[in-house]
Amino acid sequence: MEKTGGTTAELLRWMRVALHVSFAALLALGLLRSLAARPGAATAVLICALAAALAAVYVAGTSAEIRHAHHGSRFDPRPLAAAWFAVCASLWCGLVLMDANFSWLAFPLFFLAIHLLPRAWAALAIAALVGCVALAQALHSPGRFDAAVVIGPVFGAALAVLVSVFYRRLVEDSLRHQRALAELEAAQSDLALSQHEAGRLAERNRLAADIHDTLAQGFSSIILLARAARAAGEESDAGAGRLALIESTAAENLAQARTFFAAESAAADLPEQIAALARRTQEAAAAIGLDLSVEASVEGEPARVPEDTAAAVLRAAQSLLSNVLRHSGARRAHVGLAYWPDALSLDVVDDGRGFDPAADAGFGLRALRGRADAAGGDLAVESEPGAGTAVSLRLPLPARTQPTPSPAAEERPQ
Numbered sequence: 318m319e320k321t322g323g324t325t326a327e328l329l330r331w332m333r334v335a336l337h338v339s340f341a342a343l344l345a346l347g348l349l350r351s352l353a354a355r356p357g358a359a360t361a362v363l364i365c366a367l368a369a370a371l372a373a374v375y376v377a378g379t380s381a382e383i384r385h386a387h388h389g390s391r392f393d394p395r396p397l398a399a400a401w402f403a404v405c406a407s408l409w410c411g412l413v414l415m416d417a418n419f420s421w422l423a424f425p426l427f428f429l430a431i432h433l434l435p436r437a438w439a440a441l442a443i444a445a446l447v448g449c450v451a452l453a454q455a456l457h458s459p460g461r462f463d464a465a466v467v468i469g470p471v472f473g474a475a476l477a478v479l480v481s482v483f484y485r486r487l488v489e490d491s492l493r494h495q496r497a498l499a500e501l502e503a504a505q506s507d508l509a510l511s512q513h514e515a516g517r518l519a520e521r522n523r524l525a526a527d528i529h530d531t532l533a534q535g536f537s538s539i540i541l542l543a544r545a546a547r548a549a550g551e552e553s554d555a556g557a558g559r560l561a562l563i564e565s566t567a568a569e570n571l572a573q574a575r576t577f578f579a580a581e582s583a584a585a586d587l588p589e590q591i592a593a594l595a596r597r598t599q600e601a602a603a604a605i606g607l608d609l610s611v612e613a614s615v616e617g618e619p620a621r622v623p624e625d626t627a628a629a630v631l632r633a634a635q636s637l638l639s640n641v642l643r644h645s646g647a648r649r650a651h652v653g654l655a656y657w658p659d660a661l662s663l664d665v666v667d668d669g670r671g672f673d674p675a676a677d678a679g680f681g682l683r684a685l686r687g688r689a690d691a692a693g694g695d696l697a698v699e700s701e702p703g704a705g706t707a708v709s710l711r712l713p714l715p716a717r718t719q720p721t722p723s724p725a726a727e728e729r730p731q
Contacts, residue, residue: 336425336429337379339424340375341372343419343421343422343424344368344371344419344422346421347368347412347418347419347420347421348364348368348419350416351364351415351416351418352365354416354418360415360416364412367415368412370408371405371408371409371412374401374404374405374408375405378394378397378398378401378405382394398433399433399434402426402430402433402434402442405426405429406426406442406445406446409422409423409426409449410449413449413450414449414456416453416457417453417456417457419453420450420453420454423447423450426446427443427446427478430442430443430446431443587619587630587631588615588619588654590631591613591615591630591631591652591663592613594613594631594634594635595611595612595613595638596611596613598611598638598639598641598642598650599611601642602642607642608648609641609642609647609648609649609650610648610649610650611641611650611651611652612649612650612651612652613651613652613653613654614651614653614654615653615654615655615656616653616654617655617656617657618656619656620656620714622661622714623714625692626661626692626712626714629689629712630654630663630710633663633685633688633689634665636684636685637652637663637665637685637708638650639681640682641665641669641706644669645667645669645705645706646669646670647667647669647705648668649667650665650666650667650668650669651665651666651667652664652665653665653666657714658714659713660694660711660712660713660714661711661714662709662710662711662712663709663711664707664709665706665708666705666706666707666708669706670702670703671700671701671702671703671704671705672700672701672702672706673701674698674699682696682698689710689711689712692712692713693713694710695709695711696708696709696710696711697709697711
């Protein structure tokens with residue numbers, strides 16, 4: 318039984334200690350009286366050997382039970398309890414038949430029989446113990462054998478039954494308290510989780526309001542200004558293309574800003590969003606005169622992933638492709654999304670000028686690494702000057718993630 322902090326648990330613990338101490342004391346007392354009555358007798362060596370064997374078996378069994386109950390050891394001694402009791406009782410029978418001074422050990426054995434054996438077997442064991450005591454008294458005191466020799470052990474057995482009933486009720490009461498405490502702790506944990514979720518939702522709503530009042534309004538203004546400039550015809554043909562790109566990019570980002578904290582996040586259509594991001598990056602490169610080709614691919618069977626994981630992967634792809642566009646000078650880039658049984662990975666590779674990750678990691682990569690660490694994932698950066706760059710992000714997925722069909726699994730966007 319596990320330890321609890323109540324008075325009942327303390328009482329049970331002291332009752333168990335009293336049982337073990339009484340067994341040891343009665344065994345030692347019987348051994349001393351036996352040796353004192355037989356100075357130099359040939360049977361003394363055999364009695365000492367049996368007593369030592371009984372003590373060793375008893376200590377081994379009780380120690381195994383204590384380690385399992387209180388320290389969580391892997392070995393569970395409970396299936397061997399009946400066999401252990403049988404060995405202890407057999408050794409005691411050998412002792413008591415050799416010397417009646419060990420008769421008092423029957424009383425702790427009564428408790429063990431009631432506690433360890435089924436009721437029918439416990440009754441048979443107690444009857445056998447009483448018979449063994451009576452037989453020992455008859456063998457060693459043939460002229461003084463009377464009814465008291467049997468009545469005493471029977472009375473002791475009855476007392477042991479009453480105490481055992483009391484002990485079992487205490488155990489049941491302790492287990493009820495333990496279950497109630499576990500239910501209370503579970504309820505407190507659920508309450509704390511609910512409060513945490515409520516706080517997270519409140520923070521999300523606050524950030525959504527801030528985005529609506531700042532970024533979303535700014536994107537709306539950019540769209541209006543670009544449309545006004547195009548309508549006024551104040552731009553050249555090349556400028557018209559750039560204004561069109563500005564308008565489309567601002568419109569797409571406005572849509573993302575409005576749905577950034579929505580319940581239906583990027584989790585369901587992440588492959589499509591990665592493909593669209595690759596396409597927009599290539600269009601932006603062409604608009605500013607860069608010869609950059611960006612490809613996107615999806616490996617594995619797309620699955621519905623947690624909202625936070627999908628958002629983290631999408632933001633990482635945006636940051637990494639922005640670095641490719643602004644800093645790499647690459648001609649080709651590839652962004653790959655891969656679904657694994659227990660993880661979601663993103664790989665962004667380019668053939669640009671590269672850099673030294675140990676010395677030149679900018680704020681974007683540091684922020685991305687912090688985001689990966691917070692999500693329990695890994696970020697690997699491989700690059701060197703003149704040899705391009707490869708960045709791999711891997712985030713864990715919960716075991717309950719289930720595959721869902723997606724159009725992106727059937728085609729590879731270019």
